[in-house]
Amino acid sequence: DTGVSQNPRHKITKRGQNVTFRCDPISEHNRLYWYRQTLGQGPEFLTYFQNEAQLEKSRLLSDRFSAERPKGSFSTLEIQRTEQGDSAMYLCASSLVGLAGVVNTGELFFGEGSRLTVL
Amino acid sequence: KQEVTQIPAALSVPEGENLVLNCSFTDSAIYNLQWFRQDPGKGLTSLLLIQSSQREQTSGRLNASLDKSSGRSTLYIAASQPGDSATYLCAVSNRQLTFGSGTQLTVLP
Numbered sequence: 001d002t003g004v005s006q007n008p009r010h011k012i013t014k015r016g017q018n019v020t021f022r023c024d025p026i027s028e029h030n031r032l033y034w035y036r037q038t039l040g041q042g043p044e045f046l047t048y049f050q051n052e053a054q055l056e057k058s059r060l061l062s063d064r065f066s067a068e069r070p071k072g073s074f075s076t077l078e079i080q081r082t083e084q085g086d087s088a089m090y091l092c093a094s095s096l097v098g099l100a101g102v103v104n105t106g107e108l109f110f111g112e113g114s115r116l117t118v119l
Numbered sequence: 120k121q122e123v124t125q126i127p128a129a130l131s132v133p134e135g136e137n138l139v140l141n142c143s144f145t146d147s148a149i150y151n152l153q154w155f156r157q158d159p160g161k162g163l164t165s166l167l168l169i170q171s172s173q174r175e176q177t178s179g180r181l182n183a184s185l186d187k188s189s190g191r192s193t194l195y196i197a198a199s200q201p202g203d204s205a206t207y208l209c210a211v212s213n214r215q216l217t218f219g220s221g222t223q224l225t226v227l228p
Binding site: 004041042048091110112 | 151
């Protein structure tokens with residue numbers, strides 16, 4: 001396993017179109033996070049999953065955003081009716097927590113991100 | 120709400136210099152603290168993780184300290200090299216990571 005994988009790496013779309021990003025976490029990791037990063041800022045939390053359950057959503061995640069992790073493995077982040085303000089880098093991370101008998105540091109490992117440009 | 124501040128926002132040093140990056144956070148009830156490196160247009164690379172019960176962690180030329188009671192962490196980089204040029208991000212963990220805005224480091228040859 002080579003780490004967290006995100007696709008596509010770059011997406012250019014017109015305002016009003018829908019886009020979907022995919023994240024494949026490190027295989028044994030039970031937590032998966034989505035973050036958004038704009039130029040010159042640190043990443044901002046959007047949502048996270050423990051296995052297939054979505055446990056927390058940020059207020060940044062408007063109704064146009066939806067995330068799924070149907071089988072507790074890969075996740076998708078869909079943005080409907082994109083706006084220019086959605087232009088950002090969308091980062092996915094995974095971690096291993098709460099597993100009995102295993103040293104869990106909660107360390108997050110990030111993918112390379114998916115850059116969205118909305119024209 | 121947790122807030123993370125990193126000072127300075129940008130730093131330029133000559134090669135070989137030792138340097139310190141600062142991070143402060145407002146809520147000391149953290150699970151751990153991570154330092155990341157980010158190259159332009161790339162994702163984040165984890166450098167060091169300090170658990171809330173620990174005081175410091177070291178990896179090669181990097182040393183990170185944590186003072187939970189005062190809400191501070193420092194990242195010390197020894198003998199800096201041009202390849203260290205990047206943005207360094209500090210993040211603290213409660214249920215999820217809260218990031219600072221980063222320090223953009225430039226090491227001049």
